[in-house]
Amino acid sequence: MQTSIIKKFAMAISGLFLIIFLLQHFIINVTSIFSESIFNQFSHFMGKNFVVQFIAQPILIFGVIFHFVMGFYLEIQNRRATKYEYFKENGSANSSWMSRNMIWSGLVILSFLVLHFIDFWIPEMNYKYIEFLPDDPNRYYEELVHKFEMPWRVLLYCISFGLLSMHLLHGFSSALKSMGANKYYSKFVKNLIHLYSIGIPLGFCFIALYHFISHI
Amino acid sequence: MKLKLKIWRQKNAKSKGKIVNYDIDNISPDMSFLEMLDVLNADLILKNDEPVSFDHDCREGICGSCSLFINGQAHGPDRLVTTCQLHMRKFNDGDTIYIEPFRAKAFPVIKDLVVDRSAFDRIQHAGGYISINTSGNTQDANSIPVNKNDADLAFDAATCIGCGACVATCKNSSAMLFVGAKVSQYSLLPQGQTEASRRVVNMVNQMDLEGFGNCSNTGACEVECPKGISLDNIARMNRDFIKAKISS
Ligand code: HEM
Ligand code: SF4
Ligand code: FES
Numbered sequence: 001m002q003t004s005i006i007k008k009f010a011m012a013i014s015g016l017f018l019i020i021f022l023l024q025h026f027i028i029n030v031t032s033i034f035s036e037s038i039f040n041q042f043s044h045f046m047g048k049n050f051v052v053q054f055i056a057q058p059i060l061i062f063g064v065i066f067h068f069v070m071g072f073y074l075e076i077q078n079r080r081a082t083k084y085e086y087f088k089e090n091g092s093a094n095s096s097w098m099s100r101n102m103i104w105s106g107l108v109i110l111s112f113l114v115l116h117f118i119d120f121w122i123p124e125m126n127y128k129y130i131e132f133l134p135d136d137p138n139r140y141y142e143e144l145v146h147k148f149e150m151p152w153r154v155l156l157y158c159i160s161f162g163l164l165s166m167h168l169l170h171g172f173s174s175a176l177k178s179m180g181a182n183k184y185y186s187k188f189v190k191n192l193i194h195l196y197s198i199g200i201p202l203g204f205c206f207i208a209l210y211h212f213i214s215h216i
Numbered sequence: 217m218k219l220k221l222k223i224w225r226q227k228n229a230k231s232k233g234k235i236v237n238y239d240i241d242n243i244s245p246d247m248s249f250l251e252m253l254d255v256l257n258a259d260l261i262l263k264n265d266e267p268v269s270f271d272h273d274c275r276e277g278i279c280g281s282c283s284l285f286i287n288g289q290a291h292g293p294d295r296l297v298t299t300c301q302l303h304m305r306k307f308n309d310g311d312t313i314y315i316e317p318f319r320a321k322a323f324p325v326i327k328d329l330v331v332d333r334s335a336f337d338r339i340q341h342a343g344g345y346i347s348i349n350t351s352g353n354t355q356d357a358n359s360i361p362v363n364k365n366d367a368d369l370a371f372d373a374a375t376c377i378g379c380g381a382c383v384a385t386c387k388n389s390s391a392m393l394f395v396g397a398k399v400s401q402y403s404l405l406p407q408g409q410t411e412a413s414r415r416v417v418n419m420v421n422q423m424d425l426e427g428f429g430n431c432s433n434t435g436a437c438e439v440e441c442p443k444g445i446s447l448d449n450i451a452r453m454n455r456d457f458i459k460a461k462i463s464s
Contacts (some may be wrong), residue, residue, distance in 0.1 A: 004390075004430040005420055005457045074430050078388035081429030083321040087222070087235055088314040090288030091387065094439035099432060100387055174433035180455035182448045 007074060012175035014067040019172060019196070021060055026200050029144075029207050036141045043140035047124065068110055075103045098170040105167040112160035119147055148211035157208045161201035168197035217243040217304060220312040221256065223268055226325050229332075233325065235314075245305035249292060250275060250282060252304055253315075269328040275300040277442060280377030283384070284329055285316040290381035290440045298379060298442040318384035322391070322426045333380050335426040336394060340378075342422035343415035344398045346407055360406050370404035373397040375443045382437035382445070388429030393437040395423050396449035403456050413460035420457055 001007060028046065032039040046052050091100055098105065120143075127133050148154055172193045177183065218241050226233025240259070243252050250272050257267035273281040282299040286292035292302045307313060315329065323331040348354055362370075374397075382393035399416050402408025408415070431450060438447045 002424070003420060003457075004392075004424050004428075005454055006461070008430055009454070009458060074432075078390075078429040078432070081321050081389040081427055082319065082387065084319045086285060086288065086314075086316055086319060087224075088288040088316070091436070093289055093293070094385060094436040095387075095434040099434035102432065170433075177433045177447070177451050178431070178454060180451050180458060182451050183446065 007070065008178040011067070011070050011074065012178035014063050014070065015171050015175045017063045018067060019168070019175075021063070022200060023196075026203055030203060032141060032144055033207060033210055037138075039144070040138050040140050044137040047128065047140075048135075064113065068106060071103065071106050096170060098166040099174070102167060102170060105163040108160055108163040109167060112156070112164075115153075115156065119153075145211050145215065148208050149215050151212065154208045154212045158205045161204045165198055165201035168201070169194070172197055217245060217307070217309045219243060219252075219307065219310070221315060222312060223315045223329070224317055224325075225268070225328055226317075227327065229324055229326055233328075243304055245303070247304045248275070248300055249284070249286065249302040249304065250300050269330045271330050272300055277301045278377060280379040283318045283331065283333070283379055283381070285314075285318055285384055287314050290318065290385040291379075291442050295439070296442055296444050298377070301442075318380050320380075320383045320389035320428065322389065322428050323380060323383065331380075333378070335428070336378050336380065336391070338426065339391070339395060339419050339422045340398065343411070343418040344402075346402060347411065348407075357407065362405060366404045370401050373400040373404070373445065373449055376401075376441075376445050377443060379442060381440050381442060383428065385436045385440040386429065386431075387434060387436070388432055390431045390437075391423050391426070391428040392431040392450045392453070393441060393445055393447070395419055396451075396453040397445045399453045399456060400449045403452065412456065413463065416453060416456040417460050417464075420453070 001010070028039070028042045031042060123143075148157075173190075218239075221238040221240055222235050223238060224233055225236045238256060240252070240256050243255065247255070250270070253268060253270060260267045271281045271283050273279040275282075277298040277300060280298075282291075284291070284299045286299065286302070291297060291299045292306065294302050294306050317323075317325050317329045317331045318333075319331075322335040323333055326332050376394060376397035378394060380394070383389050383391050399419055402415060403412050433447070433450075435447055438445065
C-alpha cells in the first residue's frame, strides 16, 4: 500500500467493484417501472437474504468507504506534490474537465450518498433491526414512489447522477489503465464503457422522473 | 512582432519569486522562442539589468534541457516540439505571453526559469540501465533477434529526452510517463529481461521517494510530451510492477 502504483491499483479495484454494484442496483430499480410486484419481490429478497445483508452489504459499505477515503488521500498527496500553482494554466488544452475534477464529482456523489442513506438505508435498518416492525413484503414500491414525489429530491437526484456520469466517463477507462490495460483497447470495449457511463446514470434519472411524473 | 512578456523572476532557490512584466519589440516570427529570450536578455544586459536565466543546450530538441511553461502549457502551444523548437510565428503580434518555470515539488526552482530536475537522474540511477559486463567477450547485440513490433515500441519509448514536461503539465506532478518510458525501453527487449523486475520496482520506489504525485490518467502528459511518448508506457509499467510484486 506504500507505492503509488499499488494505491492506484486498489483505487481501480474499488471503482470497478462500485461499477458492478451500480449495475445490479440499476437492474433492480428499473423493474419498478414495469412491475410493482417484481420490484417488491427483488427488494424483499435483497432485504431478507442473509448473504446479501450480512456478507455483501458490509463488503459494499467497506468498498464505498475505502473508495472515497483513498480518493481523498490521493488528492491530498497529489496536491502536496504540486507545490505552486501556475499563474496561467491551460488544462483544457490537454485533458478533459472530468479527468481533472474527479474529486469534485466524487464529493457531489458522496453528498448524494449521505442523502441516499438518510432516505433509504437508515429507515430500512430502523425498520428491520431497531424497531423490528412487522415484515411486509409489499412495502418497498410505495416507499420508493413516495420519495420521488418531492421535486427537489428528483432534481438533486438528477444532478448527482449527471456528475456520476462524468465521474465514470473518466473513471471507468482510468481504472482499466491503472490496472495495466493499454489505451488502445478495442472500439467495442470503448463503446461499452461509454454506454455504461452515460446509460446507467441516465437510466436512474429516468426512473426518478418516471415516478415523479406518474404521481402528478 | 511586439509582445508583452510576463516572466517568473526568482533570485535563488530560497528567495520568493514574482512575475515581472517586459515589453519587447522587433521580434521576427521566424525566431525560436529561446532566440526571442536571447533578444530580451541582450536588452537587459545593455540596461545593466540581470538577464533572465533559462535552461538550454542543444537547441534542436534532443537534449531535454529547455523547459518553459508558456501560456499555460509545457513547451508552449505547439505539439511535439520542445521550447527550443517552438517558433514565434505560433504567436500573434501584440500577444501577452506568460513564461513560468516547470513546477513540481520535486523540481525546485534554482533561479528564474531554471529548475532542478536531478530527481530524474536519481530515478535513472535506481535502475534505468542494463548491467553488461564489458569484459571483451560480450555478445553482439545484433545476434539476439527482436520482434519488429517490440523493437519499434522500445525505440519509441527510448526517444524520451527526460525534459520533465510530463511532470510540469500533470495536475498531480506525476512522473509516470517519464518512468514508464524508461522502464519500457528495456522491458520490451530481451536484453532488459534479467533485471526487469528489480528495475521497475526500484525505479518506481525512487519516483515515490522523490515526491512526485500519483497518476490520475488524465492524459495531459502524453499530449504535451515533445516526443509523443504514449500513455501505454504507463500501463505497461503498471503491469510490470504488479507482476514483479506478485512474483516476489
Ligand atoms: C463516494 C463518493 C466518491 C468519491 C469521493 C470518489 C472519488 C474519486 C476520486 C478522487 C477518484 C480519482 C482517483 C485518482 O485519480 O487518483 C476516483 C476514481 C474513480 N471512481 Fe470514484 N468517487 C466516489 C464514488 C464513486 C462511485 C459511486 C463510482 C462507481 C460507480 C466510482 C468509480 C470510480 C472509478 C472507476 C475511478 C477510477 C479509478 C482509477 O483511476 O484507477 N466512484 N473517485
Ligand atoms: S516522457 Fe516526454 S515529457 Fe516526459 S520527460 Fe520524456 S520526453 Fe519529456
Ligand atoms: S535545448 Fe535541447 S531540447 Fe531544447
